[in-house]
Amino acid sequence: MSQSTTAPATTAVEVPTIPLGELAPWALFFGLLGALVLFFISADQGAVSLPAGTAIHEWVHDGRHLLGYPCH
Amino acid sequence: MNARAFLIRGLLAGLVAGLATFFVAHQVGEPHVEAAIALEDGGEHTHSHDGAHSHDDGVQISRDTQRTWGLLTGSLAVGVALGGIVALVSASLVGRIGRLLPGQTVALVSLLGFVSVALVPFLKYPATPPGVGSGDTIGDRTALYFGFLAVSVLAAAVTTYAAVRLRDRIGTYGGTVAAVAGYVVVMVVAGHLFGTVNEVRDFPADLLWYFRRASLITLATTWGVLGVVLTGLVSRLFRQQTAEIERRALAASL
Numbered sequence: 598m599s600q601s602t603t604a605p606a607t608t609a610v611e612v613p614t615i616p617l618g619e620l621a622p623w624a625l626f627f628g629l630l631g632a633l634v635l636f637f638i639s640a641d642q643g644a645v646s647l648p649a650g651t652a653i654h655e656w657v658h659d660g661r662h663l664l665g666y667p668c669h
Numbered sequence: 670m671n672a673r674a675f676l677i678r679g680l681l682a683g684l685v686a687g688l689a690t691f692f693v694a695h696q697v698g699e700p701h702v703e704a705a706i707a708l709e710d711g712g713e714h715t716h717s718h719d720g721a722h723s724h725d726d727g728v729q730i731s732r733d734t735q736r737t738w739g740l741l742t743g744s745l746a747v748g749v750a751l752g753g754i755v756a757l758v759s760a761s762l763v764g765r766i767g768r769l770l771p772g773q774t775v776a777l778v779s780l781l782g783f784v785s786v787a788l789v790p791f792l793k794y795p796a797t798p799p800g801v802g803s804g805d806t807i808g809d810r811t812a813l814y815f816g817f818l819a820v821s822v823l824a825a826a827v828t829t830y831a832a833v834r835l836r837d838r839i840g841t842y843g844g845t846v847a848a849v850a851g852y853v854v855v856m857v858v859a860g861h862l863f864g865t866v867n868e869v870r871d872f873p874a875d876l877l878w879y880f881r882r883a884s885l886i887t888l889a890t891t892w893g894v895l896g897v898v899l900t901g902l903v904s905r906l907f908r909q910q911t912a913e914i915e916r917r918a919l920a921a922s923l
Binding site: 612613614615617619620623624627628630631634635637638640652655656657658659660661662663664665666667668669 | 670671672673675676690694698699702729730734735736738739740742743744746747749750751753754757760761763764765768769770771787790791794795796797798799802803804806807810811813814815880883884885887888891907910
């Protein structure tokens with residue numbers, strides 16, 4: 598990576614790994630959060646309705662069509 | 670390099686991708702959405718595609734709002750959510766895929782994400798403009814779409830894992846070819862097993878194509894910008910950390 602390194606150029610750069618145990622809570626929480634956001638944009642109301650009505654569906658209507666999610 | 674560093678950069682890259690998505694969707698996609706709606710009901714679009722329909726009981730959002738603030742909301746939400754997910758998936762794979770550097774890992778995850786989440790599902794269930802698609806089948810179409818999406822993402826994850834394992838035995842080239850071939854076979858079979866949706870009827874073919882092309886360009890923008898920005902940010906982080914480690918090593922050796 599660095600230009601002034603004295604190590605031979607063929608030496609593989611040490612790439613750190615992140616322990617999966619450290620990642621698990623982040624992945625769980627933000628995975629769920631991300632899935633929830635995608636659900637509200639892509640499928641809520643019209644297909645499935647959490648809050649009754651169609652306000653969310655209507656609000657993100659164009660995004661749903663253009664991002665390729667089923668709509669009518 | 671930790672989960673937090675990845676997540677922050679992912680959310681930032683997702684925000685940039687969301688803004689780019691909005692801009693492209695608004696400039697490239699909206700003219701065709703408007704044309705489809707004009708064709709559908711001669712101008713005024715209240716989303717009740719067959720006149721007085723169940724949607725009339727809800728809140729009415731004007732077309733002006735739908736194609737600006739509404740589209741912006743959807744674009745940003747999807748961009749940031751995907752950014753966070755791509756960042757965390759990348760974080761879990763850094764240092765675990767052959768000798769790929771962190772930035773290269775992010776680029777690979779973004780590419781696989783675009784192919785398995787956007788492109789392949791699009792090939793089977795392409796986006797449809799307003800006016801195409803019956804309200805009666807929206808439940809079935811949603812189930813089919815997300816079922817196919819799930820198969821695609823699962824197949825991509827399993828074949829990527831297989832590629833990493835095979836690499837030790839038959840090398841990078843053989844492992845990659847075998848994994849890509851495996852993914853293609855799984856998706857071709859799934860494509861035949863999943864039901865076909867065709868509700869186009871007499872909708873004009875040219876407008877349908879323009880809309881779908883615009884939709885694909887929009888999806889490519891989201892994933893492309895997300896991948897490019899996050900790759901840049903993570904590469905920079907890695908460069909800084911590597912330089913810091915080298916500086917410390919040099920200082921210790923003096």
